[in-house]
Amino acid sequence: MAPAPAPTHPLVRHLRSTTDITSDDLDALLSLMRDQQDVDKGYEVVREGDHPTRCCLLLTGFACRYKLMSDGSRQIVAFNVPGDLPDLLSLHLGVMDHSLATLAPSRLAYVPHDALRQLTAERPKLTACLWRQTIIDSSMFLEWMTGLGRRAAPSRLAHLICEVMARLAIVGLVDEGQTILPVTQADLADALGLSYVHVNRILQEFSREGLLDFRRRLLTVHDWPRLKEIAEFDPTYLHLMQPATID
Amino acid sequence: MAPAPAPTHPLVRHLRSTTDITSDDLDALLSLMRDQQDVDKGYEVVREGDHPTRCCLLLTGFACRYKLMSDGSRQIVAFNVPGDLPDLLSLHLGVMDHSLATLAPSRLAYVPHDALRQLTAERPKLTACLWRQTIIDSSMFLEWMTGLGRRAAPSRLAHLICEVMARLAIVGLVDEGQTILPVTQADLADALGLSYVHVNRILQEFSREGLLDFRRRLLTVHDWPRLKEIAEFDPTYLHLMQPATID
DNA sequence: CGCATCTTTGAGAGTAATCAAACGCGGTGG
DNA sequence: CCACCGCGTTTGATTACTCTCAAAGATGCG
CATH class of the missing domain: 1.10.10.10 (Winged helix-like DNA-binding domain superfamily/Winged helix DNA-binding domain)
Incomplete structure (x- = not known):
C-alpha cells in the first residue's frame, strides 16, 4: 500500500504558499508555538473588546471571525482554516474590534506578543512575511465586501x-x-x-x-x-x- | 483677530492620531515624499492588475479604492482622505487586486517601494507603525463589511x-x-x-x-x-x- | 428513545432594484 | 446675456429579490 504523505505542518504549507519565508525564519516562528490547547466547537478565542497579549495559530479545526450587532445578528467576516494566524492583527492593535471563535473542535497554538515582537524586531524578512500575511487577509476582506455589496x-x-x-x-x-x-x-x-x-x-x-x-x-x-x-x-x-x- | 492655526501636514496629523510614531521616524518618512504631483478628479493612481513600484500619499483632495465587476458595476471599498497612504499595501503585494482613483482634484506624493523597504529594514518602530496602519485599514473594511451584510x-x-x-x-x-x-x-x-x-x-x-x-x-x-x-x-x-x- | 440542532417548506410582507423620464444647476460658447 | 449642454439629482411606477414568521421534517447524540 502507498504510504500516507508526510504530514506537513499546516502553518508551513500556508506560509510557503503565500510568502517566500525562509526555513530559518519559519523555524524561529515555529519554536514559539509550544503552548498548545485543544478546544471544543464554539470556543471563543478572543472577544471584541479584549486586549490580547498573544496571538494564536489554528492547527486543526475551523474558526471564524465575526462582529455582533446590537440586534443580536452576527456578521461573519472571515473563516479560518488550519495554518491560519486568525488574530495576528492583535499584535499591533490594542483592542480587538471583532471576535474569534471555533466552529469545530480545534487545536490551537499560542504565541505571546512579546516573543513575536522581539522576533520581528530582529528579523525584517520574517516581519515582511507576516505583514504580507495581514495584508492578504485584508485582500480577502475586500473581495468579500465586493461580494456583499454587488x-x-x-x-x-x-x-x-x-x-x-x-x-x-x-x-x-x-x-x-x-x-x-x-x-x-x-x-x-x-x-x-x-x-x-x-x-x-x-x-x-x-x-x-x-x-x-x-x-x-x-x-x-x-x-x-x-x-x-x-x-x-x-x-x-x-x-x-x-x-x-x-x- | 485670532491667527489661523499652524497648518500641519496631513500625514503627520493622521499618523500621530493612530500610532505612536516618533518625530524621528516621521521625518525619515517625510523625507522620502519629495516627488509630488497634482492630478485631476477621476485620475487612476493604480489599477487592478498593476504591479506598482511605489506607494502614494494623499496630500489634498479625495480618493477611493474600488473593484469593478464584470457587469460594469463598481464596489467602492474605501474612501481616502488627506493624510492617508491609500496603497501602502502594495509594498507587500505583487499585484494590485483593486484600483485607486481620485474623486476630486488632488495632490499626491510618491514614495518608491525600494526606499520604503530600506527604511523599514532599518527602523522596526516605524515598520510597526506602518504595519499597524494597514491593519487599521483592515479594521475599517471589517466594519464596512458588517454594514453591507447586516x-x-x-x-x-x-x-x-x-x-x-x-x-x-x-x-x-x-x-x-x-x-x-x-x-x-x-x-x-x-x-x-x-x-x-x-x-x-x-x-x-x-x-x-x-x-x-x-x-x-x-x-x-x-x-x-x-x-x-x-x-x-x-x-x-x-x-x-x-x-x-x-x- | 428522546431531545437538541439543523434543515426544509410555505405563505405573506417589505425593502430595494430597475426603468424611464424630467428637472436643476453650473459652465461654455455664441 | 442668453441658449445650450452635461452632469447629477429627483420622481414615479413597476418588478423582484430576500426576509420574516411559523411549523414540520431530519439527523445525530446521549
Missing part, C-alpha cells in the same frame, strides 16, 4: 465556497472535490449577509443543478468549472505564490 | 457619513459640522451596495428629518448625536490614540 446571492454563495475550497486545498484538506466544511447553513448565512432560509434554498438549487451538495458538513463539488463561473472566482486576491491548487 | 440601508449610509466625518475631522477638514465631501450620490451608492436612486431617497429622508443635508458636495450635519445613534457608530474600530474628535 454580487447576487447565488454568486455570493458560490464565491464563498470557491474561496474556502481553495484555502482548504492549500493545506491538503480537499480530496476529490470533497471536504469537510464544519459550518451550518446559518453560519453561511451570517457570512453572506443572507437569511439561513434563503441560503438553504440556494443550496437546494445548486444541488438540483448537479453543481454541488452540502449536507451534514460534507461539501462535495461536482462541477468545479461551473462553480467558478457562477462565482466569477479569480484567485488573484489570495496572492498565492503558485497558481491555485484546484482545477 | 445594516439596513439608512443605518449603513449614516455609518459611512460618520466614519468619513470622523476621519476628515482628524485632519482638520470639518468645520462646525460642515465639510466638503467631494462625491456624488452615485459614488455613495457604489460604496454602500445600493442603487443611487435609493441613496437619494434616504438622503431626502435624512434632510426632511433635519438630520443632515448633502447638496452639491457640501455635507452639513445638523444632529450629530442622532446620526451616530442611527448609525450605531462606535469609533473603536478606527483605533485612534485619542478619543474621537467630533462630539
Whole structure:
C-alpha cells in the first residue's frame, strides 16, 4: 500500500504558499508555538473588546471571525482554516474590534506578543512575511465586501465556497472535490449577509443543478468549472505564490 | 483677530492620531515624499492588475479604492482622505487586486517601494507603525463589511457619513459640522451596495428629518448625536490614540 | 428513545432594484 | 446675456429579490 504523505505542518504549507519565508525564519516562528490547547466547537478565542497579549495559530479545526450587532445578528467576516494566524492583527492593535471563535473542535497554538515582537524586531524578512500575511487577509476582506455589496446571492454563495475550497486545498484538506466544511447553513448565512432560509434554498438549487451538495458538513463539488463561473472566482486576491491548487 | 492655526501636514496629523510614531521616524518618512504631483478628479493612481513600484500619499483632495465587476458595476471599498497612504499595501503585494482613483482634484506624493523597504529594514518602530496602519485599514473594511451584510440601508449610509466625518475631522477638514465631501450620490451608492436612486431617497429622508443635508458636495450635519445613534457608530474600530474628535 | 440542532417548506410582507423620464444647476460658447 | 449642454439629482411606477414568521421534517447524540 502507498504510504500516507508526510504530514506537513499546516502553518508551513500556508506560509510557503503565500510568502517566500525562509526555513530559518519559519523555524524561529515555529519554536514559539509550544503552548498548545485543544478546544471544543464554539470556543471563543478572543472577544471584541479584549486586549490580547498573544496571538494564536489554528492547527486543526475551523474558526471564524465575526462582529455582533446590537440586534443580536452576527456578521461573519472571515473563516479560518488550519495554518491560519486568525488574530495576528492583535499584535499591533490594542483592542480587538471583532471576535474569534471555533466552529469545530480545534487545536490551537499560542504565541505571546512579546516573543513575536522581539522576533520581528530582529528579523525584517520574517516581519515582511507576516505583514504580507495581514495584508492578504485584508485582500480577502475586500473581495468579500465586493461580494456583499454587488454580487447576487447565488454568486455570493458560490464565491464563498470557491474561496474556502481553495484555502482548504492549500493545506491538503480537499480530496476529490470533497471536504469537510464544519459550518451550518446559518453560519453561511451570517457570512453572506443572507437569511439561513434563503441560503438553504440556494443550496437546494445548486444541488438540483448537479453543481454541488452540502449536507451534514460534507461539501462535495461536482462541477468545479461551473462553480467558478457562477462565482466569477479569480484567485488573484489570495496572492498565492503558485497558481491555485484546484482545477 | 485670532491667527489661523499652524497648518500641519496631513500625514503627520493622521499618523500621530493612530500610532505612536516618533518625530524621528516621521521625518525619515517625510523625507522620502519629495516627488509630488497634482492630478485631476477621476485620475487612476493604480489599477487592478498593476504591479506598482511605489506607494502614494494623499496630500489634498479625495480618493477611493474600488473593484469593478464584470457587469460594469463598481464596489467602492474605501474612501481616502488627506493624510492617508491609500496603497501602502502594495509594498507587500505583487499585484494590485483593486484600483485607486481620485474623486476630486488632488495632490499626491510618491514614495518608491525600494526606499520604503530600506527604511523599514532599518527602523522596526516605524515598520510597526506602518504595519499597524494597514491593519487599521483592515479594521475599517471589517466594519464596512458588517454594514453591507447586516445594516439596513439608512443605518449603513449614516455609518459611512460618520466614519468619513470622523476621519476628515482628524485632519482638520470639518468645520462646525460642515465639510466638503467631494462625491456624488452615485459614488455613495457604489460604496454602500445600493442603487443611487435609493441613496437619494434616504438622503431626502435624512434632510426632511433635519438630520443632515448633502447638496452639491457640501455635507452639513445638523444632529450629530442622532446620526451616530442611527448609525450605531462606535469609533473603536478606527483605533485612534485619542478619543474621537467630533462630539 | 428522546431531545437538541439543523434543515426544509410555505405563505405573506417589505425593502430595494430597475426603468424611464424630467428637472436643476453650473459652465461654455455664441 | 442668453441658449445650450452635461452632469447629477429627483420622481414615479413597476418588478423582484430576500426576509420574516411559523411549523414540520431530519439527523445525530446521549
